[in-house]
Amino acid sequence: MTLAQKGRWTTGVGLVLLAAVYVRALAFTPVERLQGAAQKIFYLHVPAAIWTETAMVLVGVASIFFLFLKDSRLDSFAAASAEVGTAFATIVLTTGPIWGKPIWGTWWTWDARLTSTLFLFFLYIGYLLLRGAVLDPGVRARYSAVLGICGLCLVPFIHFSVYLFRTLHPMPIILKPSSPSLPGNMLATWLFSLAVFTILYVGFVMQRYALVRAREGAQHV
Amino acid sequence: MSDAVPQNAGYMVAAYIVAAVILAAYAASLYRRTKGL
Numbered sequence: 001m002t003l004a005q006k007g008r009w010t011t012g013v014g015l016v017l018l019a020a021v022y023v024r025a026l027a028f029t030p031v032e033r034l035q036g037a038a039q040k041i042f043y044l045h046v047p048a049a050i051w052t053e054t055a056m057v058l059v060g061v062a063s064i065f066f067l068f069l070k071d072s073r074l075d076s077f078a079a080a081s082a083e084v085g086t087a088f089a090t091i092v093l094t095t096g097p098i099w100g101k102p103i104w105g106t107w108w109t110w111d112a113r114l115t116s117t118l119f120l121f122f123l124y125i126g127y128l129l130l131r132g133a134v135l136d137p138g139v140r141a142r143y144s145a146v147l148g149i150c151g152l153c154l155v156p157f158i159h160f161s162v163y164l165f166r167t168l169h170p171m172p173i174i175l176k177p178s179s180p181s182l183p184g185n186m187l188a189t190w191l192f193s194l195a196v197f198t199i200l201y202v203g204f205v206m207q208r209y210a211l212v213r214a215r216e217g218a219q220h221v
Numbered sequence: 222m223s224d225a226v227p228q229n230a231g232y233m234v235a236a237y238i239v240a241a242v243i244l245a246a247y248a249a250s251l252y253r254r255t256k257g258l
Contacts, residue, residue: 002258003258004255004258005258007251007255008251008252008255011248011251011252015244015245015248018241018244022237022241026233026237031226033224033226034227035227035229036226036227036228036229036230037228037229037230037232037233038227038229038230038232038233038236040233040237041232041233041236041237044236044237044240045236048240084247087243087244087247090243091239091240091243091244094236094239094240094243095236095239095240098232098235098236098239099232099236101232102227102229102232200244204247204248204251207251207252207254207255208251210255210258211251211254211255211258214258
């Protein structure tokens with residue numbers, strides 16, 4: 001079985017499990033009293049946000065190693081992770097405002113967390129455009145690696161922006177030094193969703209990586 | 222102060238549909254691009 005086929009199977013399993021997350025979140029997880037049903041957006045928004053940031057961290061780490069080792073597989077992985085991160089960032093930037101409207105009374109506000117996440121999305125788009133615009137594979141890989149490292153530097157700023165600035169965005173209730181401030185049933189749903197988003201990330205990256213390697217192989221022929 | 226739970230399920234449904242569409246569209250795009258591999 002090829003890597004692309006393994007990726008397709010992994011993605012298929014991830015999508016089936018995503019349906020199970022929907023059933024669990026919508027039918028078997030209690031409604032939060034203050035926010036109402038809109039709070040359940042959290043079960044998709046936060047795992048997508050975690051993988052948006054993690055995907056860029058992996059792009060940056062692969063880019064650093066690429067600049068030292070000059071191994072094209074690292075560049076291919078960075079390209080794959082960036083495209084998948086863009087898909088997850090799109091989920092974050094659409095589900096977030098849909099939650100914000102009923103809870104904050106506005107779709108968008110230019111606070112530090114939201115603005116820096118939007119900047120990360122534009123950085124992802126810029127990264128993909130750069131890869132499409134530069135024809136020479138060596139130059140493309142070097143330029144992309146520099147941009148990927150810039151993205152890596154942005155991620156800690158996004159994560160800690162809620163501590164550094166006064167923002168409307170809620171403080172972390174799970175990824176924080178103390179124990180999660182979430183009832184067990186809700187936490188289980190969130191962890192299930194995070195696991196499914198992890199499977200989807202792996203499945204997507206396997207397919208995208210196989211595609212990048214196949215295209216590079218075709219260019220060298 | 223009212224103890225009533227806010228009635229905003231429509232926003233939840235919209236967000237779940239949007240996320241499903243994005244993930245399904247991206248999965249379909251990858252499937253189409255990698256079909257021969």
